[in-house]
Amino acid sequence: MYPHLEQALKHHFGYDSFRLGQRDIITQALQNRDLLIVMPTGGGKSLCFQLPALLKKGLTVVVSPLIALMQDQVETLRKNGISATFLNSSLNSYKVRSREQYILGGKVKLLYVSPERLLSERFLPFLDLVNHQIGISTFAIDEAHCVSEWGHDFRPEYRQLSTLRQRYPGVPTLALTATATDRVRSDIITQLQLKQPNVHIASFNRQNIYYEIRPKKKYVYTELLEIIRKTEGSGIVYCLTRKKVEELAFKLQHDKISALPYHAGLSDTERSENQTKFIRDDARVMIATIAFGMGINKPDVRFVVHYDISRNIESYYQESGRAGRDGEPCRCTVFYGYGDLKTIEWSINQKTDPQEQLIAKHQLRQMIDYAEGTDCRRTILLGYFGEQFAGNCGNCDNCRHPKPVEDWTIEAMKFLSCVARCKERFGMAYIIDVLRGSKNQKIIQRGHEKLSTYGIGKDKTVDEWRMLGRSLLHQGLLTQSADGYGVLKLNAHSWEVMRRQRPVSIAVSPQQIATWKTESPKAIEAEMLWQRLRELRKQLADVIGVPPYAIFGDSTLRLMAQVKPRNKQEFSKLSGVGTHKLAQYGDKFLAEIRAYCQENNLPENDSISLQATATYTELQTLELHKQGLSIKEIAQQRNLKARTVIGHLSDLIEKHQPVDINLLVPVEKQEKIQQVLETLGNVALTPVKEYLGDDYSFDEINLVRAMWRKKKNS
Template sequence: MSASISLTPPNFASLEQALKHYFGYEQFRPGQRQIIEAALQKQDLLVIMPTGGGKSLCFQLPALLQPGLTVVVSPLIALMQDQVQALQDNGIGATFLNSSLSAAETRQREASVFRGEVKLLYVAPERLLGDRFLPLLDQINARVGVTAFAIDEAHCVSEWGHDFRPEYRQLRTLRDRYPEVPVLALTATATDRVRQDIVAQLELNQPVVHVASFNRQNLYYEVRLKPRGAYSELLQFVQQTPGSGIIYCLSRRRVDELTAQLQRDGIAALPYHAGLDDQTRRENQIRFIRDDVRVMVATVAFGMGINKPDVRFVVHYDAPRNLEGYYQESGRAGRDGEAARCILFFGYGDIKTAEYLIDQKPDPNEQRIARQQLRQVIDYAEGTDCRRRIQLGYFGERFEGGCNNCDNCLHPQPIEDWTIEAQKFLSCVARCREKFGMNHIIDVLRGSKNQKVMQYRHNELSTYGIGKDRTADMWRTLGRSLLHQGLVAETTDGFPVLRLNALSWEVLRKQRSVAIAVPRAVDEMETTSSTRAEIEVLFGRLRHLRKQLADEQSVPPYVVFADSSLKLMAQLQPQTLEQFSKISGVGSHKLKQYGDRFIAEIRAYRQEQGLTLLPLVAPSTRPVPAPPPSTASAASPTHLLTLELHQQGCSPADIAEKRNLRLSTIYDHLGILIESGHPINVTELVPVERQQQICHAIQTVGDDSLRSIRDKLGETFDYNEIRLVRAAWRRSLDPAPNSGLE
C-alpha cells in the first residue's frame, strides 16, 4: 500500500493535544480514549455508545492521526452531510459521495481524494458496494491507502436490530476484498443478540467490544399527568424553557393541530410527519436545524439521523409505545452534554388509544408483546422510583441509588420501610411456583375469589389473603418498586411472569431491607410548575452572532460553536485570543476563523455594562484568584468559575443551581481545586469531627476508592464530604502535587 500522495499527519505529544487542536476539547468523554487507542493499533472494534456519547470522534480522530483515507459508511444522507459540514468547519478534510451530487461534483470530490486532501470519506452502503465504486476504491487504496472502514449505525446489519437494512448484510465483502483494513462498527443501542450478529455479519476479527453506560446524566426526566387543559401547561413549559425543542405526538392529526395552536400563541413551530411531501419535510427540517424555528412538532419519524446537538427539550405529548422508543426519542435532547429536559405527558386516554391500535394487529404474538411493552410504559409513568433506575433496568443496566435529576428524585414521595410486605409478596411468588404475573400475585395476597385463583387452588396457599390490609394499587406500587430495584425479575417474551433472583432470597432471609416511595393521596400532592431562569443577556447576544455567522456560511449554528462553548464564553468572558483559545470547543481552526468576532462582541458587552476592559495585546487571564504557578494547569476554566462563586460565599448547592450542574459535579470541582492547591477551607464544608473520622477511614483502607472509604464509615456519610476530605488528605501528603511533571 502506497501513501505517497496522502497528507502526513502532524505529530502531537498526546492524544489530548490532538483533541484540542482538531476539535477544541480539553479531555475525552468516558471510553473515547481507550477506543481511539485500540483504533490506532489497527484492531477491529464494536462500539455501543448511546446518543450524545461521542461515537463519531472515536473514528474521526484516529483518521486524522494516521496516513491514508478512512471510509465511513452511513445510511442517512442528512447525517453524513451534517457530520461532513461540522468537520470542514473545523478545518478537517472530509467529504461525502451520495445521490444528492451531480456527476461533475462527484468527479471533483473523487479527484480531491486522490490528491490526498480528504481524510474522511462518507458513503452510503448502496454506493460503496456498487459496480463502479469498488474498482474506484481499489485505486484509492493503491495510491492513497485505505486506513479503516467505519460502519456507522451498525445495528442495521442485524435482522434482530430495530432498523434492519439488507444492503448492510453485504458489507462483509469488504473483509474479503481488504482483509488487512480494520473495521470499526458503531451504534447507539444493541442487545446482546444484535451485538453477536454484528460481529458475525461483518466478520470482525477478535474485536475490542466497548459497551458504554446508557445513563445520560445531563438529561432531566419528568412525567406529568395529562389533564384536559394539558395544552396550557405545554405552552407554559415551551415559553419558559429556552432553546430548541421537539414535541412528539402519535398521530399526524395531533401534530398539525398542536403546531397550529403553538403558532397562534407566538411560538415559532413547524410540523413533521409522513403526510407532508418530501420537499416540505426537508425544508422544515433544515429550518429547525438552522434555528430559523425553535420547535419541531413531529411524529416519531422525525429524529433519525438529525445531527442537532443543542436540542434543549424533548416533550412526548402522547404516551410512547415502548420504553426503548422513549429512550431513543428523548435521547435526542442534550447531545452536546449540556443540561436538557425530557417531559412525558401521561394520560389514561392515550392508553385506551394504544390498546385499540394493539387490537388491530393481526398477529396474536405481536399483540402480546405490544401489550407487555405498553404495561412497561405505564409502570414507568406511574413509578415512584428514580426514573433513571427504571430506564437503565429496562436495558439490563443496574443503577444504585437516585440520580437527583428526575422528578421522583428531586420531589420524592415519602419513603417507608416495606420489608415485611416485600417478604409477603416474594413468598407468594415462590408459593405460586414462579409461574404467574403481578396481577395474579396481588389477587392471591388480597384474598380474591376470582376464577383463576380458585382454578389453581391458590386460595389454599398460606399467603392467600395475608395482604388484605393494603389496596391493590399499593401492592402494585410495591411490585413495581421491587422490579425497578432488581429485587425480583420478570420475563420479557410477552408473558410477564415474576421470577425470584438472588436478591429476592436475601429479602426473604431477612438479609436485606426494602424501602419504597409511597405515593401521596391526590389531595396531598403539591402542584408545582417548573420554571427556568431566563437566558443571560450575553449568552443571547453570542447566540445571535453565531446565527449570523452560520447564515453567512449556510451551515447550522451548532457547526460554528456548541451551546456549551457559548455558555463558557458568557461566563468567562474572554477578551484576548489567548483567553479565547482556552474555551472548550475552540480548536486552532475556529480560533482563527471566529475568535476576533466573538471577542469583539464580548468586549462590546462589557463596555456597555461598565466592566473592565483588558488590553488586547496583553496575554492576560480571567480576573479570578490566581492559582499557584505549579498547579495552574490542574484546574480548567469551569473549575475556576466554581472557585470564584465559592469565594463569593455561595454554597455548593447554590453554585450547582447557578451553573445548572449536578451537586456532585460541583463537589468534584472543589475536590480538584483543593488537590491543585487553591485556597479552600474544607472546615467550612465538612465539620472537623467528621473530617477526623474520614481521615481515620482513609488511613485504614487507603485513598484509592471512595466506595471503600464509605463502606468503612457507613451510610451516615455521603460521597461528597468524603471526596473533599480525601482531596485535602492528598494535598497534605504532597504540598506541590505537580512538581516533577512537565
C-alpha cells in the first residue's frame, strides 16, 4: 500500500530495510490510527513516529520526560537533515519565541516537549494556533509507562495527558514504551484515552546482550576493574546510593579509567556536563544512580554493570537495555549480594502507602528470583513480560556454563500437591514451611500440620525448595499472583506434573562465574581501519558539537572498514548512509579509507563486496546452522519464526557465506527448481511455486533461488 516507504527510509535515515514490525506500525500510523507500541530499547521505536512525521502534513508533537532525551534525539535528526526542534527550560525567552515562529511558519516537522510544558497555560493556546495554521498530525507519547502507577517509573504529570484527547479529538496518539506488563499496557490505553488502538508488542529478546550474575564478594571492585579494562568501548555502572557512586568514580579515576559520577545530588550543570562528556566519548564510563539514562540515545554502550542489584525486573531490563542499542555484542553484569537487599528493603519500608510497600516487595522478590535462578536468564526475563522463550539462548552465564541437570519430578509433585492442599492461598515461603514440617504458629492455627504434605520435604533445605519453586515458575509449571502477595497458583501444566504426565528437571549445582569476551572483527586490518574511522568521526563530531554516533553509528563504521568503498556510489549503499550524510561526510571518510589502503599497500580490489557482509543476527543463525541444527531448531533456540530463519539463510547464501543447502533442500528438488528458474528468470516466488506445484514449498524455492542468484552474480 505504501511502496515508497523503503525509499523514504533510505533517503532520510540511510537504512535499506525496516526492522521486524516497523513497516506495519508506520503504515498504520499513516492511516491516523491510535497505536500502543511496546518495543525494547534499541528496537527502533523512534523511527515508528519519526518517519510518519516526515510523510504526513503538519507538526508531530513528541512528549518526552527528559531534557537530555529531547536534545539527543533532535541533534541526531538534524544530522540527518530533518527539521526538528525542542522547547524546554534550557532555552531563554528569545530562543523560545524564535523556535515558535519557525513552527508556525511550517518549517518544523517534529517538536519535542515535556509533559509539564505541553500542559502549561501559555503553551496550550500556542498549540491551538499551530493546529489552526498548519495542523497537528500526531501526538507521540514517549516513555508511556510513566502514565501508570503500576509502571516502574510513574510520573503524575503523565496522567494529565488525557486532556489532549479532549482538546484535539481528531489527532491520533502513538504511545511508546520499552517495558510494559499486561496491567501497565491496559493502564496506558485507559489513561491516554486511546481509541481502539492497534497494540504492537515486539519481542523483548535482546539477542546481542550477554547476561550474567556474579556473587558480590570481597574483591568485587577488582572484578569491576577487570570488566572495564577487558571490554572495549563505553559503559555504565549503576549503584544504589549517591555515596557509592562518588566512591567508585574516585577509585576508577585513580586507576586511570576515564569515569564520571551522575546522581541527583550533583548540580544541574555538573550532571549535564558529565552526561555530555559521556555521550560524546570524552568520558568512557558513567557511574550512576538510576537517575541516569532514561531515553539516553547512545547506541554504542558496550557494557552495563549493576554494582548493586536493581529494585525490580522492569528497571533492570530498561537499565541493562541501554547496552548495545546498535545491535553489536555487549554484556550486562549484576553483582549480587545480600547486603544490597537490606538497603532496598529499608528504602521500601520508608514508603507510607502500605499498597506501594506490598508492590515494591513483590517486585524485589521477582528480581531475587532472577538473580538466584539457574534457568536460562532470557527465559526468566522474557517470561516476566509474558513472552515464552524455549531457553538455551547460548548468550547468558546459565546457558554458556550450564549446571548439571537432575530429575526432580518427585519433589515437584510434592511441592505442587502442597500448593493444592493449601487451597492455592499462600506464597512460596509458607508452602516450604509446610513441606519441611515447620512448627510455625500460623500453620498450627490453620490445621495445616494435618495435611498429607506436611513434613514430607524435610530431606531438602529451604534453599533447595526455593530453587525448585523458582524453576517451576520460570518453566511455566506454576504461576504467581501479581497483587504484591506472590500467592502461588496451579495451572494446566501443574496438573500434568502431578499426574506423572510431565517430567521436571532443574539445574542444581552452585553458581559458576561465567567469562565473557568481546567479539572482534576477523580481520586485524579491518579493526585497525575501524579505529581510524572512529578517530575521524570523533574529530568531525567535536568540531560541530554533536555526539560521534550522530554522524555514523559503530555498525556503519564497521561496514566501511570491511567493505572499503572506493567511491560515493559504493559508499551510498552502506546501511546507515542516507542522502544527507552521503553529501556531508562521504568525501571525508572515503579519503581516510583511501589513505589507509595506500599506507598499508592494499590493492584497490582488496575491498570485499558489500553483498558479502552478513549482519550480526544473520551470523548468529549461520553459527547454529554450521552446528547442524535444523531450521525449526534454530527458530526455537533464537525465539524467531521459521520464515525469519529462512530469510537469514537465503541472504547468507547470496552473500557467499558457507550455508550447506544440501542440509536444507533435497538435491533432486534443487535441480528441478533451478531448471524452472532458468526458464522463468529472476522472478518472485509465487510464479515458480505455481509452475512447480504443491510438492515444493516457498521456503525451498527461496533457498534455491538464492543459490541460483549467487551463481548468476559470480
